[in-house]
Amino acid sequence: MSYERAGDPDIATFERLADAALRRLPAKFREQLVDVALRVVDFATPEQLAAVDLDDKWELSGLYEGVPLPEQSQWDPSEMPPRIWLFRMPLIAEWEETGVDLADLVTHVVVHEAGHHFGFSDDDMHALEDEAD
Numbered sequence: 001m002s003y004e005r006a007g008d009p010d011i012a013t014f015e016r017l018a019d020a021a022l023r024r025l026p027a028k029f030r031e032q033l034v035d036v037a038l039r040v041v042d043f044a045t046p047e048q049l050a051a052v053d054l055d056d057k058w059e060l061s062g063l064y065e066g067v068p069l070p071e072q073s074q075w076d077p078s079e080m081p082p083r084i085w086l087f088r089m090p091l092i093a094e095w096e097e098t099g100v101d102l103a104d105l106v107t108h109v110v111v112h113e114a115g116h117h118f119g120f121s122d123d124d125m126h127a128l129e130d131e132a133d
Contacts, residue, residue, distance in 0.1 A: 008092055009088075009092065009102065011040045011041070011042075011088060014040040014086055014088055014091070014106060015038070015040050017102065017103050017106040017107070018038050018040065018084075018086055018106055018110050019038070020103070020107075021103075021106060021107040021110040021111065022038070022110060022114070024107070025111070025114070029114065029118070032117070032118070033114060033117065035081055035082065036066070036081065036082045036083065036084055036114070036117055037081050037082070037083045037084070038083070038084050038086070038110075039083055039084070039085050039086070040085075040086045040087075040088055041085065041086075041087060041088065042087065042088050042089045043057040043058075043060075043087050043088075043089055043090070044057055044060045044063060044085065044087050048060070048063055048065075048085070051063075051065075057087075057089075057090070058089070058090050058093060059090065060087055060090060061086070061087050061090040061091045061094060061109050062084065062085060062086050062087065062091075062109035062110070062112060062113045063084075063085040063087075063113065064082070064083070064084055064085075064113040064114075064116035064117055065080075065082065065083045065085065066080070066081070066082025066083060066117065067082065082117055084110065084113040084114060084117075085113075086106065086109060086110070086113075091105060091106065091109065112125055
C-alpha cells in the first residue's frame with residue numbers, strides 16, 4: 001500500500017534537510033556524529049516500533065539506534081554503526097497537522113535523535129528544550 005501523494009517531499013528532500021540540520025550543530029557535536037549513519041525511510045519497521053513500545057507506525061517520526069557515546073567501550077565494540085532514522089510519512093503528517101516549517105521539524109527530530117547518541121534521555125532533552133524556550 002502506497003501512501004505517496006503528488007507533491008509530498010521525497011526522501012532526497014528529507015536527506016538534504018537532515019544534512020543541513022547536522023551542519024548547523026556546533027563543531028564539537030558534529031565531530032562526534034561523523035560515524036552516525038542517517039537514514040530516511042517512509043515508516044519504522046515493526047521491530048523498531050516494538051523497541052520503543054509503539055504499535056502505530058504513524059506515531060514514530062525518528063529513532064536513534066546504537067550505543068550512546070557514554071556507554072561505548074573500546075573493549076566491547078558495537079557490530080553496527082549508530083544510526084539516526086527519520087520516518088518520512090509520519091513527519092509529513094506532523095508537518096501538515098501542525099503547520100510547523102518542515103526544515104524546523106526535521107531539525108528538531110534530528111537534534112533529538114542526535115541527543116540520544118550523546119546519552120541524553122527524552123526527559124533530559126525535554127528539560128533542555130523547556131529551558132531554551
